[in-house]
Amino acid sequence: ILGGLCATVIPILVMVGLGIYIYRNNQKSKAVKEASQAWPGTMGTVLMSSVQIRRTGRSRSEIPVVVYQYLVNGQAYQGQTIKAGEQFFNIRIIGQAQETVRRYPVGAQVMVYYNPSNPAESALER
Numbered sequence: 001i002l003g004g005l006c007a008t009v010i011p012i013l014v015m016v017g018l019g020i021y022i023y024r025n026n027q028k029s030k031a032v033k034e035a036s037q038a039w040p041g042t043m044g045t046v047l048m049s050s051v052q053i054r055r056t057g058r059s060r061s062e063i064p065v066v067v068y069q070y071l072v073n074g075q076a077y078q079g080q081t082i083k084a085g086e087q088f089f090n091i092r093i094i095g096q097a098q099e100t101v102r103r104y105p106v107g108a109q110v111m112v113y114y115n116p117s118n119p120a121e122s123a124l125e126r
Helices: 002-036 098-102
Strands: 041-056 059-072 075-079 109-115 118-123
Touching: 002 109, 041 098, 059 098, 059 109, 075 109, 075 118
Parallel strands: none
Antiparallel strands: 041 059, 041 109, 059 075, 109 118
């Protein structure tokens, strides 16, 4: 009886925990996206733009990596967040990484949106 109970309860607890984790990160992502709508912008330059391949078991994912530099009040910053809030919750679509890297080639001048209370927090898209 105890084995059957564990076989039922443990998977349910794992699923509930995973659901809570996804929900909380989604909420954080939404909050940053909403806040970023009021962030000011400044011009920046793309320093690096590439697609990284990550493998986990049989799974393979393509991750766009765009590093950019920008100035706020004479202070230089570097960032690599493409979409505001993506550090908390991001769903990747096949082929999207290549498209993103094409939009942000090395040397391109780009608009960078930054958090005025923490200029090191930035994103290329809001």
